[in-house]
Amino acid sequence: MKIADVRVTLADIPVTRPHTMSFTTLHAVNFAFVRVETTDGVTGWGEAACLGGPTWSEESAESVAATIERYVAPWLVGRDASEVEPLRLEMARRVQGNPFARAAVEMALWDLNGKAIGVPVHRLLGGKVRDRVPLSWSLAVADPDAELAEAHAKVALGHRIFKIKTAAHPVAQDAERVRRIREAVGPDVALRADANQGWDRPTALRAIRALEPYRLDFVEQPVPKWDLGGMAEIARSVSVPIMADESCCSPHDAMAIARLGGVSILALKLTKSAGILGTMAIARIAEAAGLGCYVGCMIETSLGTAAYLHVALAATPVTWGCELFGPLLLAGDVVRRPVQYADGAILALDGPGLGVEVDERRLKEWARH
Numbered sequence: 001m002k003i004a005d006v007r008v009t010l011a012d013i014p015v016t017r018p019h020t021m022s023f024t025t026l027h028a029v030n031f032a033f034v035r036v037e038t039t040d041g042v043t044g045w046g047e048a049a050c051l052g053g054p055t056w057s058e059e060s061a062e063s064v065a066a067t068i069e070r071y072v073a074p075w076l077v078g079r080d081a082s083e084v085e086p087l088r089l090e091m092a093r094r095v096q097g098n099p100f101a102r103a104a105v106e107m108a109l110w111d112l113n114g115k116a117i118g119v120p121v122h123r124l125l126g127g128k129v130r131d132r133v134p135l136s137w138s139l140a141v142a143d144p145d146a147e148l149a150e151a152h153a154k155v156a157l158g159h160r161i162f163k164i165k166t167a168a169h170p171v172a173q174d175a176e177r178v179r180r181i182r183e184a185v186g187p188d189v190a191l192r193a194d195a196n197q198g199w200d201r202p203t204a205l206r207a208i209r210a211l212e213p214y215r216l217d218f219v220e221q222p223v224p225k226w227d228l229g230g231m232a233e234i235a236r237s238v239s240v241p242i243m244a245d246e247s248c249c250s251p252h253d254a255m256a257i258a259r260l261g262g263v264s265i266l267a268l269k270l271t272k273s274a275g276i277l278g279t280m281a282i283a284r285i286a287e288a289a290g291l292g293c294y295v296g297c298m299i300e301t302s303l304g305t306a307a308y309l310h311v312a313l314a315a316t317p318v319t320w321g322c323e324l325f326g327p328l329l330l331a332g333d334v335v336r337r338p339v340q341y342a343d344g345a346i347l348a349l350d351g352p353g354l355g356v357e358v359d360e361r362r363l364k365e366w367a368r369h
């Protein structure tokens, strides 16, 4: 299992409609795809998806490529790909921060290992505890009528969970959006809100109280990521459960959040947590602290989505479903057979490795030249 080659490809794939969040309006997702090949010719793939530059965090597709090409690939070549944990540790020692870059490499190692021995990644993680994961669709449309039309169309397709991206507009406008969406989808559809750090403490309190009548499952990341105290205080002051996303990247973050209390759900994302092992560590902390988990996304293709999905299948505390809708929002994909959805859920992948096969010709269509 000796690594012979590590290659990074930058690509851009448009979204089928602009995606408006508190911090940016997204028109295309930027990707760094990593291909790791062994001397025996087994290949594994990883992906880092970035929301139109360093907008969600400090990393961009370009920084991911530079980090891997200059600071990971040169020493990774010649190493044994089966030693995922030792390689993770060495990567963390040689590269501070940059979790998206490290995650993309680690993802490729998992894919390689699963493909080499012919088992799905979820089996390497201890086996799946569920066969499908309820899917949330994110409503992030600037025009309120178009947004309602989208919600209607998705309900007709079987979607039963929506996450409404808030804090790009004043509180009164968001409350009116949520009111109209609740009215349109009826009482049996789950609604959640994500502020993406867009409110300060008083605005968050005012906003969450204004949204309370519309029976939200949870409100995600109401305040800036550094304000753990504020998030705990807000969580204790409102009846809606609060979920940490940008605040919860490392197992250390998860520990700090669990110790402060208040917050009841952690959002898991492979890239913000430097890979599958870091994400599973956070899930274990959640389990020990009595917190629930949700699997978020950065709008990945079927490749990255598959990697996130294996964690969603194998991590016991993921009781709040996922938002692995990337392949449904992107204008294109990079695999032969995309991930599958049915009845408002994403279905397990049981093929070897990540369970998807990258089509290099398709990838070339989106790659930068």
Ligand code: MN
Residues within 6 Å of the ligand: 194, 196, 220, 221, 245, 246, 267, 296
């Ligand atoms: Mn989020």
